[in-house]
Amino acid sequence: MGAVIGWLVAIVAAGAAVAAWHWLRYPGHWRFAFEPRHADRRRDLDTHRRRLCTALDVSRRAVDTARVHADGAAAAYRGRVGAAERTIERLRDPGRGPAGETLGPLRLFTYRLVLTVDGRTTDHPLDLIWLDTADAGHVHLVLPDGDPLELPLPPGEFTEEQVQAFVVAVRNGVAFAKRDRPRREAQLPAAEAALAEARADTAAMEQARERLAEVRAEEDANPKVAGAEEGWEAACDRWQKLTGVRPRRPRAAHQSPEPA
Structure with missing residues (x-):
């Protein structure tokens, strides 16, 4: 008996989840979310939601790729400088040793x-x-x-x-x-010169940062994203006119983290 009740509770919970999902995607009265006569309006909303999500996802992936390159160039720079600094530290004070x-x-x-x-x-x-x-x-x-x-x-x-x-x-x-x-002590001048050179060699890091800024600017003005945004807003206008409620703006499946 307990198992049957458990299954019933699970089925009810699943049905409630599906209903809640529908309410989020198709807000307004239940008939707009479920009745077959409004299926075309729901498909219209789905089509533009999917196009916007795809455009946002592609755009954010482009930014992510540039950000990864920028982070990698910055990490490589820090690694070179850190290695040169540690060399000087060992020359000045090698510690106890083995x-x-x-x-x-x-x-x-x-x-x-x-x-x-x-x-x-x-x-x-x-x-x-x-x-x-x-x-x-x-x-x-x-x-x-x-x-x-x-x-x-x-x-x-x-x-x-x-x-x-x-x-x-x-x-x-x-x-x-x-x-x-x-x-x-004789090796210190060369090591200090190597450190100065490592600190000054910022070209790769700066180029990667500039490229990241360029990609962000390009994606901010991406016509595909702008077109998908316009299509989504128009679909929302039509849905709001039908139901009185405006759908929530979707987010891309792939979210870009903040740069390091």
Whole structure:
């Protein structure tokens, strides 16, 4: 019984939806929306509604295509400028770089030596420190500010061989960082020139934006859209004269989003 009632409710709901759809398309008294003697008037309205929707849809698709090209050109421009900016950032400050050896409170990276003491972590440029001495109990450093630092190692945790391997890794890293800094500094002028060139190269983006503006202007004056609008308004006049109610203007199936 419940299933039958469910089906009846569904059928009634579907019928109500169809009726509401008809009322929206053919407003006015029910007889104008449903009676066969007004079928020609409904077909007249449908024909011009369909022509207007098609014209609007084609017009908006043309604008969309130009907008996609404009958005793509703008994204490509931002990508080129961003890549040039990141190159300069890496040359000026390469960050820590890949992680290397660890010894107690010390962790070696390609460009930094990281210290964790009393829960506080500090980064130090590798080419500006000096690893003085180290043994199984202590590491003696001179930091970039010139202050000496003696770091105790956990008793019995590291062998002399492990400590010396870490010392070698740090000294090799320091040597690399000292060679790498002038190399990076030498590359900066060319990188800055590349950034200036990337920022100035707006031709493709501007052309795409101009084309988008042209397409919009063309579609605003599109005679096919204007003709379809006139036909629709005339059909609405005829329907309003018959029913006293004017139909709502249709929208194209494809709506163009706002440009980015």
